[in-house]
Amino acid sequence: MSDRTFFGHPWGLATLFGTEMWERFSWYGLRAILATFMATSPAHQGLGLSQETSQAVVGVYGALIYLVALPGGWIADRILGARRSVAWGAFVIMLGHISMAIPVTSPFFVWLGLALIITGTGLLKPNIAVMVGRLYPEGDDGRRDAGFSLFYLGINLGAFFAPIVVGWLAAGDRWHLGFGAAAVGMALGLLQYLWGGRNLSGVGEHPSLRLTPRERRRFGRFAALGAALIVIALGVWAATGTLTIDRLTVAITVVILLVPIAYFAYIMLGSHDLTEDERIRMKAYIWLFVAAAVFWMLYDLAPSKLLFFAADHTDLSLFGVPIQAATTQSFNPLFIMIFVPVFAALWMRLGTRVSTPQKFAFALVVVGLSFVVMALAAWLAGAGRVSVWWLVLVYLIQVFGELSLSPVGLSVTTKLAPEAFKGQMLGIWFIALSVGDAVGGQTGRLNRVLSEPMYYLVLAAMAVVAGVALFMFTRRLRVMMAEHHEPAMR
CATH class of the missing domain: 1.20.1250.20 (MFS general substrate transporter like domains)
Structure with missing residues (x-):
């Protein structure tokens, strides 16, 4: 070795x-x-x-x-x-x-x-x-x-x-x-x-x-049947002449939304030998899951809505050097690499004085404020292209939200998961991202009835309201999570 x-x-x-x-x-x-x-x-x-x-x-x-x-x-x-x-x-x-x-x-x-x-x-x-x-x-x-x-x-x-x-x-x-x-x-x-x-x-x-040989055969039959049903369903849909890319994305989004609903119903409505404390902690986790999905709904519009804004409405140059619209997608990982150690040290210093619900609430408010900045940039873009530094500011603000929510997401998932679902629940955290991405992709339809600035303000309001609500119920959620508060150091 x-x-x-x-x-x-x-x-x-x-x-x-x-x-x-x-x-x-x-x-x-x-x-x-x-x-x-x-x-x-x-x-x-x-x-x-x-x-x-x-x-x-x-x-x-x-x-x-x-x-x-x-x-x-x-x-x-x-x-x-x-x-x-x-x-x-x-x-x-x-x-x-x-x-x-x-x-x-x-x-x-x-x-x-x-x-x-x-x-x-x-x-x-x-x-x-x-x-x-x-x-x-x-x-x-x-x-x-x-x-x-x-x-x-x-x-x-x-x-x-x-x-x-x-x-x-x-x-x-x-x-x-x-x-x-x-x-x-x-x-x-x-x-x-x-x-x-x-x-x-x-x-x-x-x-x-x-898998045992018997389980492998059963899995093979199940996988083949599932694939055949999907192909048949799509074939029938296409034969009706109503299958379009737009409608397919809506159908996939609905399926993705049903996955966590079905999973949480399975956990909460079945016995699974869950204790009363485990059920209470799962109720708290559902609220955090929804908060995370709202956060990702806005945050992961970077490779679509914000990319279009960069291409269509910004002067693509930094320090006088021309850049491509795609280059704006590098702002986020750059800021993450810069601020990860800062936030790691901050959370270590604060300890449990700042609770998980408070971190999630802060992330929601911050990502909402980033879209207020986007609304202002979109309004200014009505008179001509704006500086790409508007997007730099937006991504900087959003990273503060990500570093308040993303690193603690898996941690709180493992903490609140019932003993019978410890391994499976890790995947549930990624479904929050899945739900957020899918729903965020559908929000582009709002532009049929909203101007660009109003589009960003509506999404900003959703995130800020969700964040404020989470702040208001922080004490209740901490009790449900059995998360103890440490007194501030004097």
Whole structure:
């Protein structure tokens, strides 16, 4: 076994760090140009969709990425193991980007590519994080937390550089060159993963609870039946002549909304040997889940609504240097890398004097205020293009909200989850992002009746009202969560 370390951590972390960095490069690179590509006319090599439809597609695409993390984790646990799941996931993602990079006018390869990327991400995303945790022995919590911090840095490095590189390559209607860069990024990540596999010390090689032959046959029949029903339903819908991209995104959004409703009903209405305290904590968690979904509904409009604003209404230059609209998608990860240590130190200093509901409420108010700034920018843009620094300010404000909500989301999920649902509940946190992305994608329809400034103000009001309500019920939620308040230090 090698004695090499990666900044004091097992060398296997370097393999996973690089794989995740390149995977995020491919994901954020595609995301930075997807909406504008779809809304560009076919004369300029785009799909010619409306901005409203493009926003809805990007919304459900992001939503499905998070939703498939649940079955992806299950497949790793019961069939493939985390290690093979990540390898196959990376391979399928690469095929998806290659499909989108094929320079043909037919949209078939675009939709096929998105479907492959969603499928591959479901296999890779949840399982590579699991492998990071398993690199460390039991009880080595300090190094494990530090290892995840390095891993998080890799995510944001990929997210920062991807929009710059892919946006530059895709400029001048060279969309497929941009998609090709994302494919190359994922190929590099896959090669590094396969080459560095010997450094993983057997982590994730086998499923934690492999299906028996009987269970495998039953799963195969169930999967085949489910796929057949979806194909038949879509075929019948198409035969009626009423199937459109817009209607399909609405249908997917409704399904995504039903998933957490059904899951929470299953937990709360079944017995499952839940104690009364566990039921009370789950009621508190449902409110936090809704708050998180509202937050992501606004926050994840960055690759659609805010990207369109950058392209159509801003003077795209920073310090006199011309930039692409896609480059504005790099502002967020840059600010995250700058402020993560600041907020980590702040929460450590404040301890439990600031409760989880208060952090969530603050995040909602902050993301709402960012859209008040967007409303002002949109109003000024009525007289001509505005400075791109308006978007810099918006993303800066939003990062303060993200760092108040996102890092504590998984933590509070594990804390409030009933004992019988500890493992499953981790996936529920990602469904909050899925719901937010899907609903946010549909909000573009508000522009049929609202002006641009009013669109942003309506969403801002929703977030601020939700945040204020959460502040008002903080004491009650803390009691339900059994979260104790520490007196302020004098």
